[in-house]
Amino acid sequence: MRFQAVFFLAAWLTGTIALPSPDNAALSTIPKPAKAPTGNCLKTGMLCIAEKRLVYNETTGMCGCEWIPGLEPIGTTNSRRSVDPTTCPTVRCKDKYHPVYYVDKTHCTCEPDYPDPSTCPTIKCTSSTRPVYHPETESCSCEPIPLECPNSIFCAAGCHKIQDPSTKKCGCQVTNPIPKTCPQFKCLENHHVVYHPDTDKCGCDADCPDLMCIAEQRVTYNYTTNSCSCKYIPGLEPSPIKARDAETYPLTPPSPAPTKAITPSTCSNIMCISEQHPVVDEKTGKCKCEWITGFGPTPIKSKCPDTFCISEQRPTYNTTTEKCTCEWIPGLKPGEPSTLLVARATPTRGVPSGCSGVMCIPEMHPVFNETTGRCECEWMDIFKPPIASWTSSHPVVSSTALPTSTRFTQISARPTLPPIGPSCFKPGTYCVPEMQPVFNATSGRCECEWIPGLGPSGPATTTA
Structure with missing residues (x-):
């Protein structure tokens, strides 16, 4: 049993x-x-x-x-x-190795530990720099550590901030010293010589490209300290405040001390023009300059922002067709001037459909010339400039009396025109009413020059 x-x-x-x-x-x-x-x-x-x-x-x-x-x-x-097999509970790896579970093979293996490249484990930087990982290039570089300066200072172009270890104050130092091989040349105003090691060349850079001052101040570059600052323009300094008379202006007691500490403005480091002030953008969280109420430009809202017209027309929104068209400004439409009392004369020459593609200035219109067989721009009767008779110094060309003006309003006579070269007196040479054709012996062609007294302050020459 x-x-x-x-x-x-x-x-x-x-x-x-x-x-x-x-x-x-x-x-x-x-x-x-x-x-x-x-x-x-x-x-x-x-x-x-x-x-x-x-x-x-x-x-x-x-x-x-x-x-x-x-x-x-x-x-x-x-x-x-x-027990979860993906945790590899039964696998033990040696130092600097870790277990990895493969789903397709349903087993674990030991693989070496690879450090995270974003931590920059292989780069060593100095005490004044720190490693920074660049994801676009997947590489690391040493960049200067931002200094916390008790004094406000702006460095010029080609310089960087340095800090005195004893006083903790910051100064400016040239980043790339100018070598002796750099040629001796002088820069324009508000520019100084800067050496660029990437191109191994010296050039002129703006003194303070990142500093902006108010309208009453100008940017000043200090060659000794390599720093930039804003200084008042002579004559625009603020007036000093004079002491008041106690009897005339009695003193008022000071306001009580605030119970809460006064916090500095978030945008204290941003500079704006005198008509703007720094504010924080609620969307981006960054500081920006905003117009002070009453000092900003008045925005012009148009229903046709993408419609462009000539200077004598303006874009108009048609509520019937719901489209934008160009309409003539009252008084500037050709053929219907506001001051014209007599009907406009009918042109003797017809305008064929072939001249529809010819563009002329607003005071002229395209006309087909039967002699030359092509379209030309002719003055409109009411806009034709007055032309006085002239005499040419050339022996072949005799004195010719040109037609008088057809304007209906009396105008003063223009200055006497200088003689025009014989080669410029031919069809195809046109100038604006304020200019005249003149033969240039140097270039050998006709050019349009301003009539004395009708041109801008500076000289201007346009080739006909």
């Missing part, structure tokens, strides 16, 4: 009972996986305990016993369900 009890206990613990063979009956341990070519595990002769079942493994082509779901031992089930 004791032997049978031990036999059944051993069979329950091992999970498999081996049936007696025809020759001899003996106890068996856990059966090894048996190969089943056809995939039928019943032909292998393997038997499992009641809590297990025979399963064919297609990968290995072998049969084995597996626990039936729900009948596993409690300790085995909990330990398998509580």
